[in-house]
Amino acid sequence: MDTEEFRRRGKEMVDFVADYMENLEERHVYPDVEPGYLHTLIPTEAPVEPESYEDIIKDVERVIMPGITHWHSPYFYAYFPAASSYPAMLGDMLSGAIGCIGFSWAASPACTELETVMLDWLGKMLQLPESFLAGTSGHGGGVIQGTASEATLMSLLAARCKAIRRVQSINPEKSESEILSKLVAYTSEQFCATLGTTPSCAFDHITELGPICNEENMWMHIDAAYAGSAFICPEFRPLLNGVEFADSFNMNAHKWLLVNFDCSTMWVKQRQDMIGAFKVDPLYLKHENQESGLVTDYRHWQIPLGRRFRALKMWFVFRMYGLNGLQAHIRKQVQLAKEFESLVRADKRFEICAEVIMGLVCFRLKGSNELNQKLLKSITKNREIHLVPCHLSGRFVLRLAICARPTESRHIQQAWRHITQLTFELLQDGCH
């Protein structure tokens, strides 16, 4: 494919994408395929000769779409949101074309520097303490990780490395594995101190945990993967109080802040704690400016060596929405969750199972777990809306998370009508 053909096919793809987004609610949100369905639709080997683009794009509808769970359908209420916005997609197209691998400052200075500034922008939106910001001479700073799992692993490894060094500085005769076997990580039911857990969007009391961690010289990592985005709104910011006690903090801009996956934003107070644990410096990655102390080489902050230019999509999103636009997105989705909550509360057959603070509603039919399992099975089978369950205190609970950007009140109302219709059928059958 030469550049001229790319101009043509690229524009066709823009229309394909726009059409897909525009007509998403007409598709079943959940696929109706059996495991292995795709094997039967495509060859078992790659073609030897090139195929035409027309054949490939035709196969997208024939092979791919039947097996897609449509995360950006306004009827998708499962898991937590995966962010999606047009500005992010445009930023990602540009990132794909520039295609730099930003493992060091020299490998593409803009890639590193825009990331540092974007993490400062977001840190300020979140009103993080100054100590987490890079500025031009700070000891802290932010980094984009792929996922919250990686951010948590990084903080765990950095904490472990720091603890081992501290013990060895006092007891130089102790071996690393001896110390390692004595280290303890304290967690809640979800690992680490969590603001907005996945099952029920629950919040740990970090203003209580924080001082204890500081007194005991323990590394405190706060994971606010989903809820973190909401802290850009003043009315939610109090939930982040106590972050000043933490050593590291992370939230997924790719969940609720309109920046397409992957973009898990993480801040540390002492960048030396990260770099000290992970420094990788072969000659072919060294560069002149490295020794000046002025530059950030992000390869020391993460497990992978290579990294994409992900700050571009943040830049596009933050500028095209502005803080006001981002806050409006969060508030609208919380409002939709409240609307759904009130629908549930008005129906005596149902109960709300956890306080609705943000965009997640945990609810169930009063009655047995089996009854609720049947209801969910029926919802999944019908494929008009998509939910997943959770366990709360031994009870089987349905989770409805406001996910897609285009979700409106009418979708929520339609979802509730659908749930009550299936409930009616279920109770008619006398299965409770």
Place this chain on the structure above:
Amino acid sequence: MDTEEFRRRGKEMVDFVADYMENLEERHVYPDVEPGYLHTLIPTEAPVEPESYEDIIKDVERVIMPGITHWHSPYFYAYFPAASSYPAMLGDMLSGAIGCIGFSWAASPACTELETVMLDWLGKMLQLPESFLAGTSGHGGGVIQGTASEATLMSLLAARCKAIRRVQSINPEKSESEILSKLVAYTSEQFCATLGTTPSCAFDHITELGPICNEENMWMHIDAAYAGSAFICPEFRPLLNGVEFADSFNMNAHKWLLVNFDCSTMWVKQRQDMIGAFKVDPLYLKHENQESGLVTDYRHWQIPLGRRFRALKMWFVFRMYGLNGLQAHIRKQVQLAKEFESLVRADKRFEICAEVIMGLVCFRLKGSNELNQKLLKSITKNREIHLVPCHLSGRFVLRLAICARPTESRHIQQAWRHITQLTFELLQDGCH
């Protein structure tokens, strides 16, 4: 930005990307900025109100481009290639729009199944032993990791978990940390058994290492991050002989196989070894088909929970190039390296420092390390071509890797003219 505006801006971005790629060789390949340059060009905080798209796209040229190292310029010869092709970019646009998070089969069956089939396609192109393929009922199979570092970490963790369980099955009284402290990982100068190292593209003798690993019941991981792509050509495939002894193998399709970053392809013989070490199963991620044994949930195969639909770009590339087209790309780049090698060999002032097997030429001026450091400094300062160095047996060596897809003979010839011109100036100054 609504869908109509996205149609317009998206098409403008396609042209922006096409223009960028088409005129890339007119830009200096290496930027001329000082650390911190970007801070002075943009505000210290995100805007409160939305900005216009025009302002943002203008800033791409003003703020971003001056700080870009252009990895896809035909004058970029540093590190190893970062793959880039138009079909991959189109596949990525589609992936961004679908925007599913493929942590489980149910989260988007097509995302999981296309990945399994694409890894089988590529495994067959590489003539991997049948035991590494998934097929419809195999015990092995492939997965896309972000980078080779992650693939190596995964194999290390899987190997560690397997070894600990084996020892505990014989000595149940031993603690995990006790066993851990006795475990040994054998590596070459580059970690693990490597086919095509980064400094010099050297090859370990895996037909010798393999049987020893198997006899001693040691996990063998082979990293062929760069060179692996070349094994799709019959003339290079013998270098992969011995892979039949390995437990895991990985190569980066995002380096040399025209699939944009990230796409580090990894295969294991026993998927249970991976899954056993990493299984994560909260209720909200469970799905009906999971218990059937028929489905793959890739979250068990990797550190992150979330994952993008990266198999799409592989599918687009493999089909639009065909095996023949992919082989032609590899062969052309190897040929260009040979051409550069012969230019170096014809100049008595220079020496070749490692056998040129693939797309990398290691060379230096006969003389001191200092002289070669000066030459490289002069090359970097002039910004017409971009190289990085390596150390080979204590000698400072220049690496020229054929990287960008559009690189042609005339670029290589021009690069050599430039190097000899700078050499002439350097030797004139009498600094040797």
